[in-house]
Amino acid sequence: MQPMIQITDVNKVYASGFQALNNINLSIKPAEIFALLGPNGAGKTTLISAICGIVDATSGQITVDGKDIVSDYRHTRKLIGLVPQELTTDAFETVWTTVSFSRGLFGKKPDPAFIEKTLKSLSLWNKKDSRLIELSGGMKRRVMIAKALSHEPAILFLDEPTAGVDVELRKDMWQLVRQLRDDGVTIILTTHYIEEAEEIADRIGVIKNGQLILVEDKITLMNQLGTKQLILDLKEPLTEIPANIADFNLQLKNDGLQLIYSYDTTEEHTGISVLLQHLSVAGIAFKDIKTDQSSLEDIFVSLVRETT
């Protein structure tokens, strides 16, 4: 299957000499949700800007739908909708005017019915005649999304789409993103909210210091890099781990009242039943048992630390 976006050996060095992108290679599949994670200044926005044509790559090639973004910019840019990180709006325009402007700018014939549908899907219809200066931050964010969707793009870039929005709106946006993906739109989002990527992404890319340090399917990534823990709340505290279970990957916590067993989910045998048998033999009783799995946030932090 032809990738929707193909990035090959892309570098970006700003006039100041700062290298924002360092030999980036990446393929984005059609109709997937790709989350690009990375600390501040890692190069996420520069990468998006390079694909959208806002920033010129110093070297390398980017293709969208098989076409070069420089020589075939009319074709490639028509396919892309961008929601930038900053709430940049024409303060004195109305919602209707600014969204209609975006549609025209991207070469689409005026279509009031489609604009109406888009505004309704984003709960903006009753604000259509309001000036942007009168809207709340969350509403402005919705307008930015409406502008990006106004020309019916096949690819949507969301740069920190839920920064500064409330929980309800965030969940609405996740729902919208899933709906768009189901409609065949390819979505690339950058986010600081790791749970956002964990919630909606199909694949994850981690960028740091301009380098793409990992690209992986989300579930595979969490299985491969995630650790799972069995937590036992003991009836009596232990001063040390008994000899018959010393070979297990165990830790004592909470003044000896909690025994934690870390195991690999990808192994065929987790060792849990053997451990429980050994505990019984050793006469160690427990009053509660639970499991915990490392989140994408834990994985992300550990990855970023590892490459420091």
Next chain:
Amino acid sequence: MNRYAVAAIYKFEMARTKRTIFQSIISPVISTSLYFVVFGSAIGSRITEIGGVSYGAFIVPGLIMLSLLTQSISNASFGIYFPKFTGTIYELLSAPVSSFEVLLGYVGAAATKSTLLALIILATAHFFVPLEIAHPFWMLFFLVMTAITFSLFGFIIGIWADNFEKLQVIPLIIITPLVFLGGTFYSVSMLPPFWQTVTQFNPVFYLISGFRWSFYEVADVSLITSLCVMGGFLALCLLAVTWIFKSGYQIRK
């Protein structure tokens, strides 16, 4: 040609005029009318004719040029500077539009606005001074070409400016003095020889002279000279804009 994009930019810019009608239309019409009253009717009645034209009528082309130049520059510079200032230029940079289409939208709208304003001022002038237009075609030609040329110049200023002060500095410090010293209120032949020579280096002088000729067939230089200077300045502006778009100066990182 992405005609929908050109139309979108053009309509967007024209809509701003509607929203700011006092600043865009009414204010310049009133201030120019004050010139007609003060210099045309009050002081003008005590000044003899210049080249067979009454003083009140003589200053009309220059005053129209003053508004045309300042409004062309201000409309076009503000039009492209404001998206840079607010950050909405990201949309323009990521849209499937060529540099020519962007220029057509912004400069077209700015030139349209200033041409309409000039025509309103011309109509207003009829209330204060007797007017005749000997060559309506050339009058319109000068009007439209000057509006386009100085809208292009304004577009360049809007790209160059990185704050509001820079946006104002060229129209205020350079254009207004050039118009005032370019023969708006007098014929260059009335100046001492030294100042006549200095005036030859003022490009606006040639525009006013050509424009005035289209009204009264009275000019300080020949029509061809005026047309050549205007064409030369237009070519310079086009070259500068071409370089800006090719290099991405002050637009693309």
